[in-house]
Amino acid sequence: MSSYHRTKLLLLAGAIFLLASPAGAEEAKHPGLALLRDKCFQCHTDSMWRDARQDARWWESALYRMVGRGGLWTAEEIKLMAEYLGTDFGPNAKPPEPRQ
Numbered sequence: 001m002s003s004y005h006r007t008k009l010l011l012l013a014g015a016i017f018l019l020a021s022p023a024g025a026e027e028a029k030h031p032g033l034a035l036l037r038d039k040c041f042q043c044h045t046d047s048m049w050r051d052a053r054q055d056a057r058w059w060e061s062a063l064y065r066m067v068g069r070g071g072l073w074t075a076e077e078i079k080l081m082a083e084y085l086g087t088d089f090g091p092n093a094k095p096p097e098p099r100q
């Protein structure tokens, strides 16, 4: 391999690492969170629901309401997101931090 190609590969690997690491950190928290970031903000921000404190079943039905409004998600994605929301935005979750 020429050194030119090696440099290009290294740069590419670095860029991928930079792009991937913040998402990777969230992935470690809960895969549902990354999905939410990806899927909810197309239509509204989390101000629509960040004050809600509901269990995973409520969230799951809320997500199916979003599907009725045009969300295109698999049952598996909905399950993961509802699971995450039911924990971090569940009945026992802390009240939301005030926005900075």
Ligand code: HEC
Residues within 6 Å of the ligand: 036, 039, 040, 041, 042, 043, 044, 048, 049, 052, 062, 063, 065, 066, 069, 070, 071, 081
């Ligand atoms: C295709 C567009 C769309 C997407 C994507 C979407 N929503 Fe919504 N959502 C809406 C609309 C439209 C409303 C109703 C807004 C209003 O009442 O003013 C709404 C309202 C809500 C509400 C409050 C009212 C209710 O029916 O419960 C919650 C909670 C909610 N969204 C959660 C979510 C979450 C969580 C996601 C991501 C998984 C999401 N939405 C993604 C369109 C969408």
